Amino acid sequence: MRIAVCIKQVPASQxxxxxxxxxxxxxxxxxxxxxxxxxxxxEIALRFREKIGGSIAAFTMGPPSxxxxxREAFAMGVNMGYLLTxxxxxxxxxxxxxxxxxxxxxxxxxxxxxxCGRQTTDGDTAQVGPAIASYLRIPFLSWVQExxxxxxxxxxxxxxxxxxxxxxxxxxxxxxxxxxDVCQPRxxxxxxxxxxxxxxxxxxxxxxxxxxxxxxxxxxGSPTKxxxxxxxxxxxxxxxxxxxxxxxxxxxxxxxxxxxxxxx
Amino acid sequence: MxxxxxxxxxxxxxxxxxxxxxxxxxxxxxxxxxxxxxxLEELTAAFWRKGQPMTVQGARTxxxxxxxxxxxxxxxxxxxxxxLGLANFGSEFTMEVEPGVRLAQINEAIAxxxxxxxxxxxxxxxxxxxxxxxxxxxxxxxxxxxxxTIGGMFACNxxxxxxYRYGNTGSHVRELDVLxxxxxxxxxxxxxxxxxxxxCPLPGGRRIETGxxxxxxxxxxxxxxxxxxxxxxDLFAGSEGMLGIVTRLVLQLRQEALERWGxxxxxxxxxxxxxxxxxxxxxxxxxxxxxxxxxELFHQNSLHLIQEYKSKVTRLQEIPDLxxxxxxxxxxxxEGDSSQLLEEALMTLLExxxxxxxxxxxxxxxxxxxxxKFKLLCHAATESVNARIDEIRLNQPTITKLCADFSAxxxxxxxxxxxxxxxxxxxxxxxxxxxxxxxxxxxxxxLPQNHxxxxxxxxxxxxxxEQTIAWGGSVVTEKGIGKIRRSLFLALATPRQLEIARTIxxxxxxxxxxxxxxxx
Numbered sequence: 001m002r003i004a005v006c007i008k009q010v011p012a013s014q015x016x017x018x019x020x021x022x023x024x025x026x027x028x029x030x031x032x033x034x035x036x037x038x039x040x041x042x043e044i045a046l047r048f049r050e051k052i053g054g055s056i057a058a059f060t061m062g063p064p065s066x067x068x069x070x071r072e073a074f075a076m077g078v079n080m081g082y083l084l085t086x087x088x089x090x091x092x093x094x095x096x097x098x099x100x101x102x103x104x105x106x107x108x109x110x111x112x113x114x115x116c117g118r119q120t121t122d123g124d125t126a127q128v129g130p131a132i133a134s135y136l137r138i139p140f141l142s143w144v145q146e147x148x149x150x151x152x153x154x155x156x157x158x159x160x161x162x163x164x165x166x167x168x169x170x171x172x173x174x175x176x177x178x179x180x181d182v183c184q185p186r187x188x189x190x191x192x193x194x195x196x197x198x199x200x201x202x203x204x205x206x207x208x209x210x211x212x213x214x215x216x217x218x219x220x221g222s223p224t225k226x227x228x229x230x231x232x233x234x235x236x237x238x239x240x241x242x243x244x245x246x247x248x249x250x251x252x253x254x255x256x257x258x259x260x261x262x263x264x
Numbered sequence: 265m266x267x268x269x270x271x272x273x274x275x276x277x278x279x280x281x282x283x284x285x286x287x288x289x290x291x292x293x294x295x296x297x298x299x300x301x302x303x304l305e306e307l308t309a310a311f312w313r314k315g316q317p318m319t320v321q322g323a324r325t326x327x328x329x330x331x332x333x334x335x336x337x338x339x340x341x342x343x344x345x346x347x348l349g350l351a352n353f354g355s356e357f358t359m360e361v362e363p364g365v366r367l368a369q370i371n372e373a374i375a376x377x378x379x380x381x382x383x384x385x386x387x388x389x390x391x392x393x394x395x396x397x398x399x400x401x402x403x404x405x406x407x408x409x410x411x412x413t414i415g416g417m418f419a420c421n422x423x424x425x426x427x428y429r430y431g432n433t434g435s436h437v438r439e440l441d442v443l444x445x446x447x448x449x450x451x452x453x454x455x456x457x458x459x460x461x462x463x464c465p466l467p468g469g470r471r472i473e474t475g476x477x478x479x480x481x482x483x484x485x486x487x488x489x490x491x492x493x494x495x496x497x498d499l500f501a502g503s504e505g506m507l508g509i510v511t512r513l514v515l516q517l518r519q520e521a522l523e524r525w526g527x528x529x530x531x532x533x534x535x536x537x538x539x540x541x542x543x544x545x546x547x548x549x550x551x552x553x554x555x556x557x558x559x560e561l562f563h564q565n566s567l568h569l570i571q572e573y574k575s576k577v578t579r580l581q582e583i584p585d586l587x588x589x590x591x592x593x594x595x596x597x598x599e600g601d602s603s604q605l606l607e608e609a610l611m612t613l614l615e616x617x618x619x620x621x622x623x624x625x626x627x628x629x630x631x632x633x634x635x636x637k638f639k640l641l642c643h644a645a646t647e648s649v650n651a652r653i654d655e656i657r658l659n660q661p662t663i664t665k666l667c668a669d670f671s672a673x674x675x676x677x678x679x680x681x682x683x684x685x686x687x688x689x690x691x692x693x694x695x696x697x698x699x700x701x702x703x704x705x706x707x708x709x710x711l712p713q714n715h716x717x718x719x720x721x722x723x724x725x726x727x728x729x730e731q732t733i734a735w736g737g738s739v740v741t742e743k744g745i746g747k748i749r750r751s752l753f754l755a756l757a758t759p760r761q762l763e764i765a766r767t768i769x770x771x772x773x774x775x776x777x778x779x780x781x782x783x784x
Contacts, residue, residue, distance in 0.1 A: 012633045031375075033633055036582075075629070184584050187628035187637065190527050190614050194607055194629075 001054030001152055003045045004111040006101055006132065007038040007073060009066040010122045034069040037117030039076075039185035040178050044147065045115050046077050047183060052150060055079040057108060061089055061100055067201050074196035075188035082108060086205040091219035093226075094123065098131030100217055103209040105136065112152065114175040118143065129177035139174045145181045271296040271307075274338065281338050284324035285409075286748050287653060287664040290332035292319065297343045301511055304344065305443065308509065311337055312445050317777045320505040322416025323366060325409040327665055328746025330420060330504040334781040339509070341415050347373055347380070348512065349388030350395055357391070357401055357517045358438055363415025363510045370403050370414065374517065402520040404430035407742075408643040415510050420744035421502030425642055426597065428702040429557040432742060434501025441512035442500060445773050449511070457496035464496055472771050474764050487745045487753055487783045488765035499768070504744050505779040507772040521555070521599035523606055526635040529617050530590040530626040537561065537592040538678055540620040541701050544596065545674075547612060553605030558597035559702025566645050566696040567593060573648035580644055583637055587626065594701065595638060645698050649709045660714055664748065666721045668728050671705040672737035683731060684708050687724050693717070705741060729756055745783045753783060 012031040045056045058073040060066050061084040070081035084104050092100060105111060114136075116129035126142070133140030146158035148167065156169045160179060170176075188196070206212055215221060241251050271294040272278060283289045298304040311318055319333035321340045345364035350357060359370065373379055377396040381389055395401070406424035407417060416422075417433045418440075430436075440452045450467045457465055463473040478491045488503055500507055531537040541559060548556055562570075567586045574580040586593075596613065600606045610629075618624060630637060649665070657663055672680045681697070684706070688695045699707040710725070712718040729739045729752055745753045754762070762784075769776075769784055 031633060180581075184581070186584050187528075187630060189625055190610060190627040190629040191624045192629075193631070194610060194614075197603070197607065 001048070001052050001113070002109065002111045003048055003054055003056045004105055004108075004114040005038070005041050005045045005056060005058045005073070005078065006114065006116045006128065007042065007058050007060050007069050008035045008117075008120050009033070009060065009062050009069045010035045010120055032065070032068065034072045035117055035120045035122075037119055037121070037178075037180065038069075039117075040180055040182055041115040041117045042073055042076050042078060043183050043185040044176075044178055045113075046186070048113065048147075048150060049077075052152065054112075057082060057111070059084065059101055059104055059108075061085070061092070061097060061104075063090075070201050071196045071199070072188075074199045075193040076186060077188075077192065081199065081201045082204055083201050084204045086217075088206045088214045088217045088220075091222065092217065093222035093224045094125050094127040095131060095223060096217055096219075096221035098128045099135055099221065100209070101128065102132045102135035103211055104204050105132070107204065107208060107210055110173065112172040113155065114138075114173070116175065116177045118177055118179050126177070129175060133175035136173075136175070139170050140177070141168060141170055141174065142177045144176045144178045147182065271337065281321065281324070281340060282333060284321075284326050284329060284331045285650065285665075286327045286329040286332065286746065287650075287657065288329040288332045288747060290319075290329075291335050292333035292338045293336060295338040295340060297340050299343045301344075304339075304509070304511065305449070307339070308443065308445075309447060312447075312777055315775055315777065317780045319779050319781075320419075320509055322364065322413030322419065323409075323411050324416075325412045326416060326420055326744060326746065327667065327748070328420070328504075328744040329664075329748045330744050330746035330779065330782050331416070332747060332781075334747070336780065341413065341509075344511070345369070345413075346383070349384050350379075350391040351388070351514075352391050352394060352398075355398070355519070357395055357398065359403070359515045359517060360388075361414055361513055361515060363413060363418070363513065365414050366410070367403075367405075367407070367412050367414065367417065368410040370515070371410065374401050374403065398519075399522075400520045401517040403436065403515055403517055405433045405436055406639070408639065408646055414513055414515070418501055418510060418513060419503065419505050420746075421742060423700070423742040425560050425595070425639075425700065426557040427700050427705070427742070428559050429555060432501070434498050436516045437497055437501065437513050438516045439512075439514035440497050440500060440510060442508040442510050444508045445775070445777050450508075452497050452500075454495055454497050459490050459492055459494040459496070459499075461492050464490070464494075464499070466496070472768070474767050477764070487740045487757075488768050489740075489761060490764060490768065502740075502744065504746060504782045506769060506782055506784075507778070509778070522601040523603055524557075524597065524599040524632060524635060525606060525610060526558075526595065526597050526630045526638045527610070527613070528628040528638065528641075529594045529596070529622055530587050531592050531594070531620075531622060532589065533621065534563070534592040534681070535678075536621040537594050538681065538701075540594055540617055540622070541677070543616045543620065544594075544613060545702065547616060551605075551609040551612060553602045554598050554600045554609030556596060556598050556702075558595065559700070560595040560642065561698055561701035561706065562593040562595065562641075562645060563697035564591045565694070566648075566698045569648040569652065569696055570641065570644045573644055573651055576651075577644070577647075580640060583641055583644070584628070590626070595642070597635070597638075645696070649696055649711070652711055656711065656713060660718075662715060663712055663718050666710040666712060666718065666725065667743065667748075668708040668710075668725045669705075669741050669743040670729060670732040670737055670739050671703065671741050672732050672735050674704045676735045676737070677701070677704045679735075680704055680706065680732075683728060687728060691720060691724055693721060693724070704737075707743075726752060726755070747781050750781070750783055 009032045012033040056078045057080040058078045059082045119126035130140050143160040144157045145160050148156040154171045159166050241248050274292045274295050317336035318339045321331040324331045341364045344362040346362045348360040407422040421432045421434045423432045443449050571586045694711040696709045710721040712721045
């Protein structure tokens with residue numbers, strides 16, 4: 001079985017800076033880490049391989065320094081790593097990112113299952129997984145919480161849906177976006193982590209993609225542009241209302257009534 | 265004259281200020297929260313003029329009851345929590361802080377480079393620009409409780425898992441301001457006032473006379489102790505707020521190593537874990553470019569308790585399940601500036617681990633920010649014990665934490681562990697052993713189920729303390745003495761040690777107004 005996992009490098013901290021002109025994240029100088037949700041995707045892929053056999057390839061799109069997340073994936077036990085890096089890919093929105101990843105996956109051959117983490121901690125859109133599936137024309141299941149059974153031809157999962165959970169069977173090839181409940185990611189062994197530093201990573205540029213039209217990638221290929229990302233303004237410092245229960249209640253009621261706007 | 269800061273009666277939401285993490289509950293009449301030096305001076309003068317005692321508190325994260333009041337006024341320093349500025353000396357930086365600043369606050373400011381500078385001098389602001397461009401800095405002491413205040417950490421001379429390399433909090437304080445009950449406010453730079461054989465020169469040309477002092481060969485001094493060659497700053501470190509109120513600290517920061525690794529090694533047999541510790545220490549000399557900053561032990565019982573606790577705490581879910589059959593685990597942190605040298609050192613350690621009966625797959629490794637998962641594990645080790653004690657206290661409210669926190673010579677490591685294990689087994693006590701095995705400074709927590717066991721546990725700890733002292737070790741370490749270990753300290757300190765401690769206390773606080781009930 002050939003398994004693919006899509007992973008991403010994200011800022012380790014919530015403190016981020018934006019390029020005011022382009023509306024994109026400034027990644028220089030930030031501490032970066034693997035998207036925490038992707039660890040679950042890698043782990044479930046590893047358990048799949050342990051049960052059914054096969055190989056796992058991890059794909060990531062980013063600057064050259066994004067190889068860090070592929071090495072983390074190697075340390076956990078992934079077999080191969082693909083780094084999609086090219087100036088033409090920079091500034092991509094979720095659609096262009098999904099297209100790039102789908103092109104890279106297609107260029108690497110047929111995969112039976114593709115795993116993605118539920119979302120990233122920087123974008124939080126959860127759009128890339130379903131968009132990749134759409135481009136590859138394979139079925140997609142989101143919010144996968146549990147894998148019930150799997151074979152080379154199909155998988156049965158529990159999916160979280162609004163108001164409950166549903167058991168679904170899907171044929172391979174398919175793409176699953178997994179939630180944190182699906183399993184507990186392992187920590188790499190020392191030996192694997194040391195060896196991961198020496199593993200070869202396959203670099204994919206625009207010219208390696210089946211579609212080499214630069215207008216499909218990066219900022220040029222992005223129908224959406226981030227207008228502005230900003231830290232929400234902190235609310236004014238709260239005030240403490242002191243007193244006994246009656247005093248507090250009276251004061252609070254007075255303030256709430258005073259804050260209500262009169263109806264027209 | 266009406267004071268700027270008002271005292272409040274201790275009731276309702278202020279009742280939490282009557283306790284700390286020791287689970288001891290005290291008594292107090294009033295509480296105040298000064299926000300500035302001016303308020304502090306005015307308040308303390310008012311109380312001390314009337315001879316009224318007070319207990320000075322930080323975040324109350326200590327486990328010895330040092331911050332638990334036994335009557336009188338409670339003075340919480342938590343609102344004196346401003347980072348006052350930065351300075352640099354060559355390539356080194358210092359951070360000036362009020363005592364209520366929390367360790368998490370310090371670490372976040374260093375990591376983000378974001379400071380509130382409204383009241384900073386222009387000089388500090390200029391240093392901040394250089395600070396942001398310099399290599400990443402770090403404040404080395406890292407006790408697991410990041411919510412602790414720096415004043416509290418200094419008061420008990422807290423350590424943390426990297427004590428192996430970086431020692432205690434006091435050694436990273438470059439300068440100190442302290443308010444005394446006499447009303448004097450001393451500024452104490454390090455290396456200016458040094459104890460000689462019979463006492464120490466003091467600001468203002470005075471001197472404290474102690475009589476003959478021991479030399480500095482003791483690794484840990486006893487509570488309120490001193491030795492020839494000791495810095496006056498270090499007299500206040502670990503003094504549990506009994507000598508004066510610290511109002512400002514200048515912290516020495518260090519350049520962080522470019523790369524850091526954390527590795528957990530799991531063992532089927534505890535003796536193999538100890539053998540591995542010895543080999544690691546012996547190998548350290550042969551690992552150029554790689555500095556070991558932590559060597560910690562988790563005994564099997566501690567691992568089981570963490571695993572049980574993990575299922576109840578959401579944020580611990582990111583830690584994988586611990587191997588159920590491991591009899592012990594050794595956690596090592598290593599840092600350096602060369603990836604290659606670090607990797608070679610780690611391969612050497614891995615070979616030593618296998619040579620001590622370990623299996624390559626029985627390791628967990630992390631670098632950089634991922635190491636936080638191991639910090640989480642270390643914290644969970646303590647929290648899991650607290651949680652268990654809290655469960656026991658539901659039916660047995662008089663029970664508090666029972667902990668042996670002793671430091672013995674490294675040459676006695678195997679005997680120390682054997683002593684603890686044998687004691688727990690013979691007494692049929694549930695307990696955990698973890699801590700700074702690289703320094704033979706282990707934390708042993710007993711979990712008594714009832715009052716009878718609690719009293720037996722105290723006897724057992726006393727027996728351990730006697731043996732530790734007979735070996736040349738110390739019963740006064742990072743958790744302090746406070747009220748929980750006071751009887752132990754008084755029983756086991758030598759007459760001369762007690763005489764020195766009382767001389768020092770009487771010099772600074774003759775009326776016993778500061779933190780009564782601690783230590784003496």
